[in-house]
Amino acid sequence: MSEKKTFVQCTDVETQVFDWGRLNWLSEPLVTAAEHFSCGVVELAPGKGHVRHNHPYSEEILYVIEGRGIQTVELASGTLEKEIGPGELVHIPTAVYHSTVNNGDGPMKLIAIYAPFGPEAELRKMEGVRIEKALNG
Secondary structure (H helix, E strand, O other), X not given: OOOOOOOOOHHHOOEEEEOOEEEEEEXXXXXXXXXXXXXXXXXXXXXXXXXXXXXXXXXXXXXXXXXXXXXXXXXXXXXXXXXXXXXXXXXXXXXXXXXEEEOOOOOEEEEEEEEOOOHHHHHHOOXXXXXXXXXXX
């Protein structure tokens, strides 16, 4: 993809597929000209999730579009755990360990934003990831 996009749909970008769900990065250096963040759509399968991990150089925002899940955030002041659902935003500071697990019967969809960008590229290199090409690429 050489020309940077301004308007992007999930079918315009690759899909990162894991045993716990799917990611479509709508804005990252490979897609748009954004200089300070990446943004993607995450879909977690029922009973699955992105288990405990951190992003050493990026803070993250998660915004729930659909479904319900258990969000854990391990702050210095203590571990927070909460059921989250549509319309709820979670801020995860840089390097803080966290997890998101779908505890519902259907898919859980979230918007994920990293600032600065970078973790989306690391996910692409993870063991077990499968990359599906863009349908409209």
